[in-house]
Amino acid sequence: EYGRLYSMAYDGTDLKLVLDDTCYDVRQEGNLVYYLNGADLCVYEIASGESRTVVKNVFEYGVNGDDLAYFQDSDEIFMSQLRYLNLETGEDRLIDGLMMAGGCDMENGTLYYSRYDPETGNGQLCVCDLETMEINTIASELTSFYRLQAVSDGVYFEAIGEDYNFSQYYASADGSIVRKVEAGLTDNCQMFHEAVGNTLCVWSVYDEMGQK
16 A cells, blocks of 8 residues: 555444555654655644645654654764754754664653764663753663653663663663563564553564574
8 A cells, every 4th residue: 555544443444545645654643643754754634634744854753742853864974863843832953963863752741762872882762851951861781772662751662682682671761770671572572562551562483494
């Protein structure tokens, strides 16, 4: 379907085409559906059935209510920008300039994002208070940070540990807690989500013949 946007009921019925457009990295916020179309960050309004471009030249984003964070390529070679857009007021400002930008997610005015530290060669997990714009590094001992999932008191993420395997981790907002999620099934995860005390994941298991 070339990434066209569909909707359906929770039981799988009432499947219908919503938007005849190329959509990926789709995220719903109330009556709005955000998605990337090429390098354009767009939003589809469920009530009106209309879509529009929010920001151009975007390759990664996170949205929570009226808070939108997004990554853009910088004019400086090998560098990117992490920017914040208040969707209610239209205020748009730079949060951080970084090399090899990673992912981001936010919850209740707190933005979590990953970046590359050229001095150590490792990734960094950072937190930004969107009210004060104060930035702190809360984890840096892991090689990289992927698929951030912000929750009320911290963030879940996928990272490469000392054994070079992908595993799921949790970090508190102040960085006092950084621990591996002991779910028993999280090594080599491709997808991960935590909500209301439940952990859901998709992982790979290979048999002796190397079959997935």
